[in-house]
Amino acid sequence: MYRNQHKPNPPLDAELERWICHYWKARLSDKQILDMLKRKHIDTSRYGLGLTRFRAMRQSLGLVSTRTQSIQVGDLVLPMQRLREKYPLAGMRDMRNHLFHEEDLSVSRRQLYEYMKAYEPQLLQQRKARHLKRKRFWAAGVNDIWCCDQHDKWERFGLRLHTGVEPFSGRILWLKIWHNNSNPRLIAAYYFETVDSLGCMPLVTQSDLGSENYCLAKAHTALRHWHDPALAGSLQHRWMREKKNIKPEIAWSQVRRRFTPGFENMLDHGVQEGWYDIDDPLHKMVFRWVFIPWLQAELDRWRDEFNFSKPRADRNKILPHGVPQLIFESSEVYGAVDFKVYVA
Template sequence: MPNQNKPLPPLDEIAPHILRFWKARLTDKAIVKELQKVIDTDRYGIGITKLKEIRSDMGLKRAWQQGHSVETIHDVMVDLRRIYPNAGSREMISLLFHERDMAVPRRIMKSYFATYEPDLVRQRKARRLRRKRFWAAGVNDLFAVDQHDKWLRFGLALHTGIEPFSGRIMWMCVWHSNRNPQLILSYYLDTLTELGHMPLVTQSDLGTENFGIANAHTLLRQWHDPALQGTLQHRWMRTKKNVMPEITWSQLRRRFTPGFENLLDTGYGFRWVFIPWLQTELDAYKDCVNNTAKRRDRNKVLPHGIPDIIYNSPEDFGALDFKIGIAPGAIEHIRRVMINSSHTVFDLVPPTLGHHLASCYTHLGCPVITRDSVWAVYLNMLNAIQLSDDLPTEIMSATESVTDDDELPLLDNHEDLPFQDDDSGFYYMGGVRGGRGLDVSHHAQLDTLLADDKPDVRHAASDAVSDDDFNGVIVWEFTDDEVDNDGDEW
């Protein structure tokens, strides 16, 4: 595509867009076409030849330029298969591209599976597919949200929000709770702040943790359209009817969790180390899914393509975009009215303990936390805390019985450390020899984060009604009876 001899746009302006389209695995021709939408075409121009030069300077090489074979990808594949043991050939191609910057042709990947994993290939051809029907009018028609409780045995709670039309994952978060309506609302408001717009409606199952989103979104919609006063802008879906998040969790269970569960099952997690690391892994998974085209399906009416591209350019797919711009200050007003930022649910660990853990981590030299190092970092942190002379007062009583004989050396792995069993599913330092040390007291302190996990947020909505900024909008308050009786009436 000629650039009509116009000067190139500044590299610092187009490089992020080139990288974004590269992650979506667009062709050079498609990248140039997309760049025309984001540059000032009256002043600048760019063609395929120049794009290739810029791409080469950025180190972005196509599959034929990298020249991989079954032998060159073997070691990396073995490493990734530990974490993604159930991924198929298409998914592994995507994982290699997004996690290791390796562009591998499909024929090479098929040869690898035929050579090293023929039994798994036969299993994946069983075609055990269950279909569910879902309708969406266009991009930003709705956001569907849902929680995931399969990792509660590790003390880890997941939550996600999906834009169903494009299939884009809007957020996927891990924390020590997914039942607090203020916490769940914060995920939604953070996403709206990043986007600068909101969907027409939100959708969830009947759980009380979704009251915050239901109230806040209704308030925002009424704020921007007074004609909606007295209406609910949230859909309550009964069990198994919130289809898109269910599909997302099913894919996560198959693709992401097996390898990480194998890692976590080795012992009890420690939230200060594990939650931030797992959030980084989930962000990478979300980025990979949002930039990977789904397998073509003749039964699917919704557009086929890359979720991120569909979401940002719905007009290219003949789709409508129902997004609603958000007035300045609206989100912050909702956040101020409906969220208590000092609530303990927003604390990763109790603040005093957090400061001490940060000090121990600094003392260890701030080691990088990865899949291969996370347990070593955790155990060395545990050891550093046991050897510390300035433990926080609230956990000192738990360590009075520890003698010098109980001190543990720095460990490179977790195999020599017996972990205490606790059927509550939440972590404490735990695992010290003889079952003594930072156990019951510290564990109880962490559990206090869940003691007030479902505060009543409806009073905040009532306060908002009288606020002049809302001009008397009405927000519905929900009771268990209302949800049970009218869950599907929308």
């Protein structure tokens, strides 16, 4: 299927290497990566690339498959111990992703199950069914809407979080931690930073009712009016009442279940041992100076891993099934429309 018809192979330059690593990070197969490269990044009128030659390219970059790595169960002990300090309650699916993204280990489900059966049998018994109350959410396509929300579960540490989500793809746009999440200018800055990095904005933004979102709503509306004068006089922000801003709430439940427990235990341990006193002004400033950059780096790493991980299949979901980052970048591959507005 991938015969190159005697055309020369494309040079393995920095740009091609970047995209190979990008799609490998999303855990696509060799065939899927080659399809994406030919579709978007290789000039097929000049170059040809077959599956065998592509595998050689991939291996030359140190991107080794699960079978080639041939990892034994005993080899997972130390990496799993390191990861369990941060993710004590993570299940098999999450731990497999953590091993791939943080330890550069490609492990099969069977190998990880054998490890957990031998070393973590108690965690396998803790899995319980959950009864979900489903709600319906509708989006026309990628960048039709961006939803944002705040999170105050770490208020006892003097820390507060904020997130932005692109709901059609499921991509987390930002996941920020600071000692405050009620400053309207700060929330607008998160939005501007994301628009600047992506070079585009959505049709509409959405948030809960609250004064902290006023600057974001006004800024986005002003930008939309600037790029499309026909929208003058309209509000390009959607206000949602309590419990109606569904997608960010789902994102927070994922953070609480998959990221928070280990780091929360570390912070609680520090408070209990008397290493710092959040009520003391000096301790508070030192705590912020030390822990906020560290936690932000960990949140960025987890967000990146989440965006490049394919979620579990859901038969109730009509939106595309796939890796959030790839759906966001290549909506046409998934039969979807991208409504992004390029920012001049």
